[in-house]
Amino acid sequence: MSKxxxxxxxxxxxxxxxxxxxxKFAHVIGAGFLDRRSGEFVAYPGTRLEVAKLAG
Known part of the structure; x- marks a missing residue:
């Protein structure tokens, strides 16, 4: 499982x-937005995704 x-x-x-x-909630911190037309996520420059792998 990941977060x-x-x-x-x-x-x-x-x-x-x-x-x-x-x-969906990336806009809250100014990380990017979900494009309504294409359904794709658009990240702003300098934004990175962090993934935490949880044991289990």
């Missing part, structure tokens, strides 16, 4: 249980 969050140069997002949720 996901986006990191910007100045902020770190909350951990989410799946990537879709992390992408």
């Amino acid at each position: 996901y969050r986006f990191i910007t140069p100045h902020r770190a997002g909350k951990w989410y249980s799946d990537l879709t949720l992390a992408q």
Whole structure:
């Protein structure tokens, strides 16, 4: 099982249980946005995805 969050140069997002949720709420910290037309995630420059692998 994994957890996901986006990191910007100045902020770190909350951990989410799946990537879709992390992408949906990335705008809260200014990490990017979900494009409504294409359904694709657009990350702002300097944004990175952090993945934590959980044992189990």
